[in-house]
Amino acid sequence: MTKPIAFIDLKAQGARVRDRIDARFKAVLDHGAYINGPEVAELEAALCAFTGASKSLAVANGTDALIIPMLAMDLKPGDAVFIPAFTYNATANAVLLAGATPVFVDVRGRDFNMDPEDLERRIEETGREGRLNPRLIIAVDLFGIPADYAAIFPIAEKHGLTVMADAAQSFGARWQGRWAGGIAPVTGTSFFPAKALGGYGDGGAIFFRDNDLFEVCEQIRWHGTDSARKESVRVGMNGRLDSLQCAVVLEKLAIFEDELRRRRAVAAIYNERLLPHADPQQFGDGGESGWGLYTLALDNRDAVQAALKSDGVPTAIYYPQPLHRMRAFQAYAPEGGLPEAERLSGRVLSLPMHPYLTDDQAHFVCDRFIAAVSSPPA
Ligand SMILES: Cc1ncc(COP(=O)(O)O)c(C=O)c1O
DSSP states (O other), X not given: OOSOOOSSOHHHHHHHHHHHHHHHHHHHHHHOOOSSOHHHHHHHHHHHHHHOOSEEEEESOHHHHHHHXXXXXXXXXXXXXXXXXXXXXXXXXXXXXXXXXXXXXXXXXXXXXXXXXXXXXXXXXHHHXXXXXXXXXXXXXXXXXXXXXXXXXXXXXXXXXXXXXXXXXXXXXXXXXXXTTSSSSEEEEEOOTTSSSOOSSOOEEEEESSGGGHHHHHHXXXXXXXXXXXXXXXXXXBOBOXXXXXXXXXXXXXXXXXXXXXHHHHHHHHHHHHTTTSEEOOOOTTEEOOOSOEEEEOTTHHHHHHHXXXXXXXXXXXXXXXXXXXXXXXXXXXXXXXXXXXXHHTTEEEEOOOTTOXXXXXXXXXXXXXXXXXXXXX
16 A cells, blocks of 8 residues: 555545635635625525525534524423434534433444334333423434434324434435435534535534524524524524635535545445445435445454554544443433444444545455454454
């Protein structure tokens, strides 16, 4: 291997878009509208055109992209929000910061996403107990793989609940021909630099299929003011995304589909070669990953990770602990635990995944992975 393998290669991508971003930055510095410049509306329109969402709002980060719609739903501490236990902590933080109560749901070993059977069981149990009022399901598209919307939407409808998608990791994923952002009534995503579509700092967006929430979210994003910005009509926050970040995301969006093709090619090599040796995260019928990360599950994970490290293959563990085991959220841990979320946290390993990996590098990762899983633990 001549070039070292990067887990995510923002430098290679940066070199590709540098001239266009320089020109964009110059334009922002020239017009001077650092907040709410023309790049904001331009990005929102481009995001709608890409995802098929009817409206979108650029916001300060992916956590705000979840909090703002929940504030718009006017959730109360007695309202239950059902979230998977195996996700990034921001999903649970957002629920609590929006003033509601998280109810953790177990995940499935096949797609690592929310288990619809466990979801229904917990909705019914919550209803029977009567302590909390079931309101919302947040379906997380973990590592880029769409949640099982075919099962989740009917459950939500049956129980009168809303579905919000946490697509922080899944920009570029598709489900039944719809892009992430155009699947659920409301969706939040993140433009954290390491995401498949990232900025050069924090950022995020909310996507709407259901326009009812749009106007209220727009007000909340701008300190709760009306469109004339004269009066506070509700309690809001500073949830805006600035013009410079919007300019970066616009230029990254312009190369996104080309990058996605490379991510898919790398994933195809990994899938074909590694399926016999581990349990890669899989998606169901009608789903397609955005390949934010490539993650598989295996029993001797820590030994394999150490062997790969010594072979120059960087890897990461997302996530070493399920949320209900973390101190901040233990108070919401269900009795009896969540067995699959607990099992996965001891087995998952994410391999290098980015559009600038060559086929040779992807094969090298596979060679070293297969050697590592095949050699007996020291
Ligand atoms: C599943 C999930 N939800 C929400 C977020 C929050 O995004 P941000 O870091 O932009 O606030 C992240 C970010 O990493 C995430 O992975």
